[in-house]
Amino acid sequence: MARPGAPEMAEPVAPVPVLRSCPPGLLGGQDTTAGGQPVVLEPAELARADALAPGPRAVFVAGRRALRTFAAELLDVPASDFTTHFRCPRCGAGPELSHGRPGYRLRGEPVPLALSLSRSSGWILLGAVVDPPAGVTMGVDLADPSGMAFEGFDGVALTAAERAALAGLAGPQLLQERARLWARKEAWLKMTGDGLTTAPDTLDVLYRPEIRDLAAGEAGLPLNFRAAVAVSRTGS
Numbered sequence: 001m002a003r004p005g006a007p008e009m010a011e012p013v014a015p016v017p018v019l020r021s022c023p024p025g026l027l028g029g030q031d032t033t034a035g036g037q038p039v040v041l042e043p044a045e046l047a048r049a050d051a052l053a054p055g056p057r058a059v060f061v062a063g064r065r066a067l068r069t070f071a072a073e074l075l076d077v078p079a080s081d082f083t084t085h086f087r088c089p090r091c092g093a094g095p096e097l098s099h100g101r102p103g104y105r106l107r108g109e110p111v112p113l114a115l116s117l118s119r120s121s122g123w124i125l126l127g128a129v130v131d132p133p134a135g136v137t138m139g140v141d142l143a144d145p146s147g148m149a150f151e152g153f154d155g156v157a158l159t160a161a162e163r164a165a166l167a168g169l170a171g172p173q174l175l176q177e178r179a180r181l182w183a184r185k186e187a188w189l190k191m192t193g194d195g196l197t198t199a200p201d202t203l204d205v206l207y208r209p210e211i212r213d214l215a216a217g218e219a220g221l222p223l224n225f226r227a228a229v230a231v232s233r234t235g236s
């Protein structure tokens with residue numbers, strides 16, 4: 001309780017993220033033309049795409065085009081004006097980096113967006129915080145329950161408390177809960193920037209106020225998918 005007469009400390013306010021989903025399709029369900037020109041990726045992105053087999057390459061390219069279009073629309077600038085500025089905790093940051101936390105620069109300055117991207121079963125989920133307060137980061141993740149049916153998932157992916165929370169579930173309900181917890185973990189790990197360098201079975205996500213489960217069908221996603229968004233608190 002606050003000391004009588006002391007000014008009340010305001011709770012840090014969590015910025016509200018903008019979310020967008022893109023259905024499966026050649027270009028991620030986006031209008032990937034700007035002024036009649038296709039949205040073009042940069043050399044580091046194209047090099048990563050070239051190293052992939054045709055199927056994964058199309059999925060990768062669709063996601064990157066969708067992300068660039070999303071960011072450009074949020075700032076109302078041409079997508080071609082951006083330079084990629086991805087950030088990896090191990091490798092650093094810059095236009096030559098093709099992996100890590102997504103970001104762009106506009107005429108040399110960081111764009112005022114905290115961004116995140118996830119792909120699952122051809123769908124893409126994009127998230128952004130516009131004009132994020134200093135240090136605020138975000139993560140989104142999308143999980144298709146049909147991909148959660150393998151034996152050993154709970155042992156590799158869940159903490160003891162999470163396994164206990166799933167005890168007694170079976171069939172579709174079990175897969176949906178696994179997908180929900182997995183989406184929460186990856187959204188968190190993208191928010192922190194750690195990715196899976198943190199072992200998922202050491203990260204308990206049952207109760208974390210920074211993480212929100214998307215409602216079924218939110219952002220236009222398929223009703224059976226599970227998705228989560230995590231936004232770091234200001235001042236933390």
Ligand SMILES: CC(C)(COP(=O)(O)OP(=O)(O)OC[C@H]1O[C@@H](n2cnc3c(N)ncnc32)[C@H](O)[C@@H]1OP(=O)(O)O)[C@@H](O)C(=O)NCCC(=O)NCCS
Pocket residue numbers: 060063064087088089090091098099100101102116117118119120141142186189190191192193194195196197
């Ligand atoms: C990020 C991660 C948890 C999600 O992976 P996933 O479920 O396979 O894939 P998703 O589609 O949900 O997310 C992929 C997106 O996550 C984002 N991402 C990757 N690493 C990230 C990081 N460290 N922080 C925040 N976001 C990250 C990227 O936008 C990536 O999209 P891209 O493929 O266009 O680059 C996992 O890929 C991971 O841990 N990667 C990093 C591993 C690492 O650190 N490797 C060492 C590199 S030197």
